[in-house]
Amino acid sequence: MNTAERLRWKTRIFAIIVILSNTFGNFALANGMRGRTTVSVFDYLRAIFTPWVMIGVSLLILWLLARMALLSWADLSYVLPVTSLGYVANAIMGRFFLNETITPARWAGTLLIVAGTMLVGIGSPHSKEGP
């Protein structure tokens, strides 16, 4: 496997870790936060130590570290759309696992975001202008 190919695979694997940890992390967090009222620092601390929020926070820490590593070799304008794909997967999780009602306008908006992120993301992760 040559260097370019190795980098391509490394980028793909990290992109998948970024998407999955973001999707499941946000889902767990939403599940844990729904209906709560956090006002003071203590409310946040109490919320953070509930099982769902803890799972959510752990997955989002994994997401953050994986994304930081990815950013060390790939462009921000490549990494962000990949992350945004995870955001759209989250909307679908909301519909099927959190019983949210998604209006046609919201579906259309979500699909436009998918299309937009695809357009931004497809192509080389390296677009730096010359030295």
Added chain:
Amino acid sequence: MKGWSLLALMVASTVLGDLLQSLEMKRHGEIKEFHPRGIARVLGALARNKFLILAIVFMAVAFFAFMTLLETTELSFAVPASAAALVFETILARIVLKERVDFRRWVGACLVAFGVVLLAQ
């Protein structure tokens, strides 16, 4: 109204956090070591950096705003709406990070912007 303020706070902090993070990670260079000692060395070097610490503060603000937003807003709105950050980040990637953003990426960013407008309906 509270929801919109939280969303605006979240988007602004995300944009600033991402921008500082990308600036700093690029300066650090590609991470090649993934064994525990290598990761510890990278984290140690990064922890001494002011830009990165500031980026983490912005990310924390964005995170708590998001957490609070999820109390009352649906996940299917809160998460895609945060993609609004992508539009601002594409513009700043061009201006501040000097990344080359071609026509296709600009069209993509515009589609995301329209998508977020539709979500708000």
